[in-house]
Structures are given as structure tokens and as C-alpha cells.
Amino acid sequence: MKFSLSWLKTWLETDAPLEAIVETLSAIGLEVESVENRATALAPFVIAEVIEALPHPNADRLRACRVNAGGTEVSVVCGAPNARTGMKAVFAPPGAFIPGSGITL
Numbered sequence: 001m002k003f004s005l006s007w008l009k010t011w012l013e014t015d016a017p018l019e020a021i022v023e024t025l026s027a028i029g030l031e032v033e034s035v036e037n038r039a040t041a042l043a044p045f046v047i048a049e050v051i052e053a054l055p056h057p058n059a060d061r062l063r064a065c066r067v068n069a070g071g072t073e074v075s076v077v078c079g080a081p082n083a084r085t086g087m088k089a090v091f092a093p094p095g096a097f098i099p100g101s102g103i104t105l
Contacts (some may be wrong), residue, residue, distance in 0.1 A: 041099040046070040048091035053083040067091060 005018060014021070022032045048069040056062035056077060063083040065076045069091040076091075083089075097104045 038099070041097075044096040045090055045092050047088055048074070050083060050085055050087045050089070053085055053087070069093070 005021075008021070012021070016024070018035065022035060025032050046069050048067040051066040051068055051073065053063050053065045056064045061079060061081070063078050063080060065078060065083055067074050067076055067089075074091070074093075080089075092098065092105055094105050
């Protein structure tokens with residue numbers, strides 16, 4: 001079973017470091033097969049706010065958006081029909097690798 005450390009800590013009354021928690025779980029018979037730090041793999045992704053979303057001039061089902069992606073304004077074309085001004089969404093810059101998919105943008 002996979003779960004996050006933050007979820008586990010909601011059930012534990014401890015401020016112990018990760019290594020101590022793993023050792024204790026193993027000592028009581030709950031084997032920890034692996035520990036993954038997903039922060040490194042997800043580092044390129046940021047929460048972006050849509051500044052402007054307009055219908056694409058040359059495509060019926062696309063939206064042309066300007067987004068604030070971590071302090072940088074970026075133009076994005078997307079297929080999300082619900083894209084609208086003020087909306088927040090995950091932004092992956094060109095070259096970002098999407099974990100679990102094998103896809104690099």
C-alpha cells in the first residue's frame with residue numbers, strides 16, 4: 001500500500017524523522033519496502049493562474065491562454081473547454097518529464 005508521510009503523521013503522535021518512523025514500523029512487523037521522495041520528480045510543475053483565456057482564432061476546440069506560471073507570464077494553447085480567467089491549474093513547462101507516463105513535454 002502506498003501513502004504519504006503527511007497522511008501517516010496524521011495518525012501518529014510523533015515528530016520523529018522519517019528514518020526513525022521506518023525503523024519503528026519495521027520493528028513492529030510492518031515492512032517498509034521503499035520510500036520515495038516525489039518532490040524531486042514533481043519539481044518542474046507549478047501552480048499557474050490563468051490571466052486570460054480566449055477561443056483560439058484558428059481552432060474551434062482550443063483555448064489560447066496567458067498564464068502566470070510561478071511569476072513568469074506564458075502563452076499556452078490548451079484543449080480544456082473550462083479554461084477561464086482566474087482559474088488555477090498545474091503547469092508543466094516544455095521539457096518537463098511526466099512521472100509514470102514516460103512522456104517528456
